[in-house]
Amino acid sequence: MKRVYLDHAAATPVREEVLEAMLPYFRERFGNPSAVYDLGADIKEVIEAARAKVAGFIGAPADQVIFTSCGAEANNLAVKGAALAHLKKGRHVIVSAIEHHSVLNSARYLEKFHDFEVTFLPVNKFGQVEPERLARALTPATVLVSIQHASNEIGTIQRLKELTGLCREQGVVFHTDAVATAGQIPVDVKDLGVDLLSLSGPALGAPKGIGALYFRRGVRLVPQIHSGIQENGRRGGTENVPGIVGLGTAAELAGAELAANARRLKDLRNRLVAGVNDRIAGAIFTGHPEERLPGHASFCFEGIEGEALIFLVNARGICANTGSACASKALKVSPTLCAIGLSPEVAQGSMVFTLGGDNDQEDIDYVLAELPLAVEKLRAFSPVWRKKLAAASGG
Amino acid sequence: MYSQTVMEHFNNPRHAGVIDNPDGTGEVGNPTCGDMMTFYIKVKDDRIEDVKFQTFGCVAAIAVSDIVSEMAIGKTLAEAQKITKKVVAEALGGLPPNKMHCSNLGADALALAIQNYQEKTEPPQADQKAKKRINES
Numbered sequence: 001m002k003r004v005y006l007d008h009a010a011a012t013p014v015r016e017e018v019l020e021a022m023l024p025y026f027r028e029r030f031g032n033p034s035a036v037y038d039l040g041a042d043i044k045e046v047i048e049a050a051r052a053k054v055a056g057f058i059g060a061p062a063d064q065v066i067f068t069s070c071g072a073e074a075n076n077l078a079v080k081g082a083a084l085a086h087l088k089k090g091r092h093v094i095v096s097a098i099e100h101h102s103v104l105n106s107a108r109y110l111e112k113f114h115d116f117e118v119t120f121l122p123v124n125k126f127g128q129v130e131p132e133r134l135a136r137a138l139t140p141a142t143v144l145v146s147i148q149h150a151s152n153e154i155g156t157i158q159r160l161k162e163l164t165g166l167c168r169e170q171g172v173v174f175h176t177d178a179v180a181t182a183g184q185i186p187v188d189v190k191d192l193g194v195d196l197l198s199l200s201g202p203a204l205g206a207p208k209g210i211g212a213l214y215f216r217r218g219v220r221l222v223p224q225i226h227s228g229i230q231e232n233g234r235r236g237g238t239e240n241v242p243g244i245v246g247l248g249t250a251a252e253l254a255g256a257e258l259a260a261n262a263r264r265l266k267d268l269r270n271r272l273v274a275g276v277n278d279r280i281a282g283a284i285f286t287g288h289p290e291e292r293l294p295g296h297a298s299f300c301f302e303g304i305e306g307e308a309l310i311f312l313v314n315a316r317g318i319c320a321n322t323g324s325a326c327a328s329k330a331l332k333v334s335p336t337l338c339a340i341g342l343s344p345e346v347a348q349g350s351m352v353f354t355l356g357g358d359n360d361q362e363d364i365d366y367v368l369a370e371l372p373l374a375v376e377k378l379r380a381f382s383p384v385w386r387k388k389l390a391a392a393s394g395g
Numbered sequence: 396m397y398s399q400t401v402m403e404h405f406n407n408p409r410h411a412g413v414i415d416n417p418d419g420t421g422e423v424g425n426p427t428c429g430d431m432m433t434f435y436i437k438v439k440d441d442r443i444e445d446v447k448f449q450t451f452g453c454v455a456a457i458a459v460s461d462i463v464s465e466m467a468i469g470k471t472l473a474e475a476q477k478i479t480k481k482v483v484a485e486a487l488g489g490l491p492p493n494k495m496h497c498s499n500l501g502a503d504a505l506a507l508a509i510q511n512y513q514e515k516t517e518p519p520q521a522d523q524k525a526k527k528r529i530n531e532s
Contacts, residue, residue, distance in 0.1 A: 326453035381411035
């Protein structure tokens, strides 16, 4: 059976070149970089070379990147680390309502254990934070604002420059989670005007278990993993050398291929969106129609539930994601879908496609042939769809 | 995540659909919690002759609906009322713990359909419609 993988936001296959670059650091060059003898000490240079590549990818100086174990750790270090470093100024942080759980729950941790006040900023129907709302939320006690670069769930890209400008004027540290955007659109820390920026390896063709945080020189961070003085004391623990090398290689490749990759993904995505709108009634497109990730398409199909839909298409070899409550471990509907104003019933029908380098036109056409059948199968016995049809024909 | 039995009932539900002029209907759930089920039953001589369901929900909810329908058909009303969530989950070869309560609503929907039938056939204050149906059967 054909397999079509359309969940690149969740994981990507490790790229051949990345794996090749990593392999020597598992066995031949296994030394601990903190060691004094050559087998370890030489590894320090390897780490710094990878750091320079990651920094170059986001337009940052090489010494302003910290390697972490994942994107979530980068977000934890940014939110908790920066907030706790500025206690003297105040105890107020602002995050958008549609952040990744690693940001939302870090903010809740500050609220619960460190007496912070947290503002969860609402977004408009496209999922964008409006600058006036941020301006109104800022107070003299605000120490940190964390707003994502783009959403993995609805694809919307934030107008970050309008938001970072406001914070810079008032001396408030601005963090952005760029896990969704890196490799999809240009990410330049100076252009965006951010103080902290999170990256994740698996979004770029590097393996799981590696991430990074950019910090602007002078931004203070309290370490969240306490150990020796690895990463200049900002993140303890022996470095994940193969992962670091992999992320460096992946970032370098992603940077070189960015423009061509984005064009290709956008064409495929437009084909998918047009096809779905053409073939499936009651498909609600979520997120911003233009200001969105090139490889991202997201919908809510009325009258059906997303987990059931994912299983049905999976039986036909298709892998995609959903924000349905039933598919989440906590059985809670995605906060992002609620925040953009969808009813819980509509949000249940969520389906998210994130395209990647291994997808082609044939994949999209296969999805366009299979998906309408799956939607139709579930709607045939959906009481919600039946009521909707009855209301439509009655009215 | 799901047992083979769950996947079989989900992929090929045999009792999905609607019964026109049912003898009883039962509706459970709400869109906020995720799952909604409507059960339709046909009753003859105190025995469940046919069951159809309509379900909006996850894999577990659809499989539960189908197996409850299968279990109820041919049973007397009293027997069908003894179908519990536990029995349903066991018949499906188990359900993930977090789906035990939220998606396992089939037995409740069936019980409501039976109750609805009983209210119609033995109404405290018999209305015209119910009387007519009793006469017809």
